[in-house]
Amino acid sequence: MAPQIRRLQVAVSGLGRMGARHANHFLHRTPRAELVAAFTPDPKELAWAQANLEPWGVKIYSDFNEMLKHPGLEAVCVATATTVHAEQTIKAIEAGKHVLCEKPLSTELAISQNVLKVAKAHPNQKVMCGFSRRFDASYLAAYQTALSGSIGRPTILRSQTCDKYDPSGFFVAYAEFSGGIFVDCNIHDIDLALWFFSSSTKELPKVKSVMAVGVTALEPDLAKHGDVDNGVGVVEFHDGQIAYFYSSRMNAPGQHDMTEIIGTSGKLTVNANPTIGLTESHLPTGIHREIPQNYYERFENAFVEEARQFTDAVLDNLAVPIDMESSVEAVRIGVALQESLRNGKKIFFDKQGNKVEGGTRAKL
């Protein structure tokens, strides 16, 4: 019998590292979605698509605009390089499509704000930036506990994004376009701070100051791009909350992203005691366990859940789980941290998000 289920008609733009994964998720792991098209300008990615997508009936395009005209297409997942996230998202919105865009919207605040403006002009379309951690079961469990009130008011948040060291020099090349470690890595942690700090009030917290420092411990060439391989950033918010972040490109055993949400009556930790799976080895050299080797090993299920919730939001006309204002605010903070890292200064903001001169006495 032929299925009678309506399935969201989705295209994925970009079939690189994450694009190929998104394509697989919509193709095989999102029952209510049907991957119908994909775009890539890259010969290697095209070859992969011919082997892995075409046999399942997915049409491959080498022109993004053409792909947007695919018959019946309803939604686009933008997973190209960060530099074209905003442009493609805007085009897709203007073509009447729902959009799931990889993070960050852009490495520049003004461009991110423009995406938001376009999205707001199309209120009947769903537009969401894919902050995958919000779909991870452990973060969701923490969020539910925070909502329950058992930790009181979330007041301090510590969060880190630490990649396994890659000796190939990849990180240096990548830094040219990534926006820097705070925009590329800690953007996730910033997003978590915005999420948890607004859990009780449902209002986005307003940044008051940012300060960042960093070092190039293993990759001095990162300095060419104004970047570091280890960064520490501190963000104050106007309503008496503090988030502090660490990012690193030199974690030895693998990926170690962790978060603590510290409230007035309790604390939640996510991944304080990292592991992959439930196996330990008791050997003459001690007790050993392994951890994920990269963020996809850690967050694979979260990416799948992201695709599912985005699909549900479109099909059932629900609010998307992450609002765009928050994703723009994350860019504001990430860009400011990167700026502070580069100029060595603490940067202050008024409650409207405008930079102001600092030096006023802190009200303790």
Add this chain to the structure above:
Amino acid sequence: MAPQIRRLQVAVSGLGRMGARHANHFLHRTPRAELVAAFTPDPKELAWAQANLEPWGVKIYSDFNEMLKHPGLEAVCVATATTVHAEQTIKAIEAGKHVLCEKPLSTELAISQNVLKVAKAHPNQKVMCGFSRRFDASYLAAYQTALSGSIGRPTILRSQTCDKYDPSGFFVAYAEFSGGIFVDCNIHDIDLALWFFSSSTKELPKVKSVMAVGVTALEPDLAKHGDVDNGVGVVEFHDGQIAYFYSSRMNAPGQHDMTEIIGTSGKLTVNANPTIGLTESHLPTGIHREIPQNYYERFENAFVEEARQFTDAVLDNLAVPIDMESSVEAVRIGVALQESLRNGKKIFFDKQGNKVEGGTRAKL
């Protein structure tokens, strides 16, 4: 475009607790399989199937034999009550289908042996008993480590299956047909012992003796069915290996299945430090974490992987990951443990698996 992929045409028999899950796995989470049919004689299950399977094009049958005649059907997943596992498996084999049968094959050894005989008579069909733990990522990681030799020769195995206490009396009703706690629960642990103890030699270990004891701590009515809510069993093998098991129906926080594989130069633990996810709560009452509430929360991904590997085995004509001899041996041991529990005696076997009188001095 229409997909050009060949997908295994699968039916699921039984749509109860596990049957419905298997149906979902083949329908939505096994890309190379297509769920085309399902059988249930039960009105409630039928209603569920009409809402959840039919819209996806799955044909529902109320007669098992009719289902076997579904055009193009290639494989059947038998997930009915244990009492009909063997009968349906044999029918499906004889109808030329590949079969994935839920564990255990039967609560009786002779019947299990008969299934094996039929399967052997149809060497071109894949027949596998679904011991799901073998597909769990943590058990697979442990198995790979064991294969690597780093723990030496696996010599002692401890394994437990502990369910969350269910005060509804379900366990008492269930015990009437389950074969008892060693056949229903510890069968998984027995299977793990057979798997790990044959990891180096690739030969099934031969049981030498079994001994079991148990108590009814919370459900005295289990005694009516010769069953207990807490059981401890010890199994010796002829080649100098020992497995010991614990099963319980009264674990307070949830499901806690764990295993230790103890080799001559190291030990592997699976789930010694149980948790669900990576979240902990630091509250005035201490640090808290949660664990899975049932075996499906613990092993969901393993069941999906089982469906995928069974599908791959059929489509690519590979050996199934679990051979039938082993699954029959698991029944032999489980049934003997249950017998020992009931008659209070230690039971001895010769190397051919025949029961013998014990009392000979142990060769230490």
Add this chain to the structure above:
Amino acid sequence: MAPQIRRLQVAVSGLGRMGARHANHFLHRTPRAELVAAFTPDPKELAWAQANLEPWGVKIYSDFNEMLKHPGLEAVCVATATTVHAEQTIKAIEAGKHVLCEKPLSTELAISQNVLKVAKAHPNQKVMCGFSRRFDASYLAAYQTALSGSIGRPTILRSQTCDKYDPSGFFVAYAEFSGGIFVDCNIHDIDLALWFFSSSTKELPKVKSVMAVGVTALEPDLAKHGDVDNGVGVVEFHDGQIAYFYSSRMNAPGQHDMTEIIGTSGKLTVNANPTIGLTESHLPTGIHREIPQNYYERFENAFVEEARQFTDAVLDNLAVPIDMESSVEAVRIGVALQESLRNGKKIFFDKQGNKVEGGTRAKL
């Protein structure tokens, strides 16, 4: 100023591995006790004593009977080889001394019972067998929780004593006099079962059956002494409780003694997730931690606390924390397990502790 504190006048008998430690504990870490004398017949131990005890004013004797006559001596800690525990304990009691005797009282039940008889004949003297785990902070915390009732009735107890593998052959030589692995190692686990199972009723549980198996995985010469390097034992009690034990001489990373106390509404674990200290190393090979290398690294503080509580019991005329009946019962069970290991049979007891023929149908 001269101290005005009354301190218990203590002697230690035997200055081997544990004797020297006990001497140090009474000398330096038991404020209310004063180590005044020590006995050793061994030249090496004597040399150690001359360097480490005599300078602190401790008188060294090479004759146990002479030591008992040391002026003002009030208490003796018997820490010689197991074979003379009972004889020295009896002599010391008859000389009017309080006695703390290392475990086990004896490797023979009848001798242990004789010690108990002598102790009972001197009700004004404190006599205690040193089951050190009862003084460990983690076991004490578990015991307090059990007493609180939050796990319901303790019903199943699992406990293991696993030594780091010692390739020197020490274990073989040691097995000649140790009584075997169940009497030497699992005696601690047996004691824990007696302790926890009597926590609510304050009555010693009565053994109903024992069964043990074992293998010599690394030290085949243990068979000469009727012993194994890995043993599994199961003990049923007449009041519906089960304890099961594992002991090993081949644990790779170090000492791993652990216990689970499983009650009708909860479970307590002690050392399920073993570690020494709070340090972990995150290295390219994974995350690593270490565990204690021997039982003294694990239980040092418990031995000190044992000395303190024994001292307090004498000085303040309190009941000793471990009663002698329990320590004799531990010998009964340990010896029976070792016998079951050797003859391959399950051994049954009536409620008076007499062996009976088994084979009666178990009342489930």
Add this chain to the structure above:
Amino acid sequence: MAPQIRRLQVAVSGLGRMGARHANHFLHRTPRAELVAAFTPDPKELAWAQANLEPWGVKIYSDFNEMLKHPGLEAVCVATATTVHAEQTIKAIEAGKHVLCEKPLSTELAISQNVLKVAKAHPNQKVMCGFSRRFDASYLAAYQTALSGSIGRPTILRSQTCDKYDPSGFFVAYAEFSGGIFVDCNIHDIDLALWFFSSSTKELPKVKSVMAVGVTALEPDLAKHGDVDNGVGVVEFHDGQIAYFYSSRMNAPGQHDMTEIIGTSGKLTVNANPTIGLTESHLPTGIHREIPQNYYERFENAFVEEARQFTDAVLDNLAVPIDMESSVEAVRIGVALQESLRNGKKIFFDKQGNKVEGGTRAKL
């Protein structure tokens, strides 16, 4: 026989919370030391001393200068309020005594520097500031691993000191004299940074900048004293190392002090997975464990070890384990963090430790 051992003649000054503990440690747990005198001006502390110290032969003084004249006195442990640490330490040094002074030397840098000057003028006397964590077994294990080189060059250090929330208002009163949360709590974390960052070079790292922020989440009255109940601080060093700190007075389950030492090839964690002891409870509400309730429960053994190592340093004329320059540097950094917290500014230092105007572009 009378002991022939030479024991260090020690006095303790101040018998408050820590003073009484130090007195007990020297009296009962430091075999090579003899507590001969103690000073307290406080009637309540005097009563405690009369009950707990006098009976052991300790002479109690109500005048610090008189105590210094106690016949045979060799060393003084200064454990009074922070405000008199420096004065008493200087007096004791000038009276020819060895000194173990509680941390911090002072809440003012100049005063701390003066203590250092006096100590240097008496090179034959041992003077040490008691940073207890350096004597904790877990920190020592981490330090040995760092020394071994297996984590490469320590580059980033994260460390936190989090006290259990005390609703009595104690923290507000205490803040009047404590110097503030960075001087009182994070001084330990600063000391750890100095210790680990100099582990390879044996040279103290030179502070380059500090920046701190904080909030009063539960105790707004702390603002009166320029203090907070949650503080985050970041310290850059001139040689490319960064330490970042968190301190809190509102940790719900108890004391949680933890540290990560992140090197170029690995990371060490101390207390990432906090617990007190090895017991866990598996209850219907999940799995639970407890943590220390205060820093003494966490670090008791470290304080004892501190007393022993100080004693050994004097008796055996060894270098004290913590040099005074480091302890003064810790005050410099702690005071600067507190200043940054108060004025909201990032503070810069040249390589000589002088404050300079910042704003120069960071060299990445």
